[in-house]
Amino acid sequence: MTVVAVAATALSVLGGGVAAAGTGPSQTPQQRASNEAAGAAGSEAGNPLSTAAGAAGVCADAAQIGTTEYIYRGTETIASVKQFYSPGCDENYAYVWAWKSFLDQKVTFDLTVGVWAYERNALVGRKDVFGTSQQEFWSNAAKTVDECTSADGIISIVGDPKAHSTRTSKRC
DSSP: OOHHHHHHHHHHHHHTOOOTTOOOOOOOHHHHHHHHHHTTTTTTTTTTTTTTHHHHHTTTEEEEEEEEEEEEEEEEEEEEEEEEETTTTHHHEEEEEHHHHHHHHTOEEEEEEEEEEEETEEEEEEEEEEEEEOEEEOOOOOOOOSOOOEEEEEEETTTTOOOEEEOOOOOO
């Protein structure tokens, strides 16, 4: 059996859905159209063309990889967290979207967002925002495409005994 045949057999056994931290689907035509229609506005889905994404240097072709996870304050969902990958820039990003129902409470909070690199045991592309009530947060670019990664989101609220956080699925 040739090397090509062995590789093809391995791929057929593994399936096409095996993905590394630095790989993932490109934006679908529908996602691209939705992002372009939203322009500079943020969205729960994560718009890499938003003003906040531009300020963080997110590449326009970034698409979500892995799961969406949620930050809870007791039983209340206060934010969602996602990881994005840009094939054009070969970078990962973490994303936090604070829910309107949480923001409507006029809460000021501190936020940390970044890409957790398992091999380094470190938060890469980390961005800290203090005393905010904004809705959309992107990490800085993380050069972690050859590593196992997750997106991390942490919200600290004055008066709460502990921070509220979550981590998305591990991507290798």
